[in-house]
Amino acid sequence: MVGSPYYISPEIINNRPYSFKSDIWSLGVILYELCALRPPFTGSMLHMLALNISKGVYTPIPNQYSSGLNDLIKNMLDLNPDTRPDIHEILKKEII
Numbered sequence: 001m002v003g004s005p006y007y008i009s010p011e012i013i014n015n016r017p018y019s020f021k022s023d024i025w026s027l028g029v030i031l032y033e034l035c036a037l038r039p040p041f042t043g044s045m046l047h048m049l050a051l052n053i054s055k056g057v058y059t060p061i062p063n064q065y066s067s068g069l070n071d072l073i074k075n076m077l078d079l080n081p082d083t084r085p086d087i088h089e090i091l092k093k094e095i096i
Helices: 021-036 046-055 067-076 087-091
Strands: none
Touching (some): 021 067
16 A cells, blocks of 8 residues: 555556655655645546656646756656656755
8 A cells, every 4th residue: 555646656656666766756746746736747537647647747836936946846756767866966956
């Protein structure tokens, strides 16, 4: 069992091995929600949500936020976990 399906990473949806980078994905979803006041991926049914997460397409956060924050979220929501930042890289970001 897992928590809310809104936070599931694409690698878990696609039944691939996962690591702490999956947690970075979930943190990216939370950061997106804090800015946009809605989740980046939605679906009327669980399989639609899973499909939308797997595609990785979402509306950017509102323009009132900096490009640095937008880039951070984009990096955290990278479909490829190998290119997603780890927590140490995130903490070194100037925006943080």
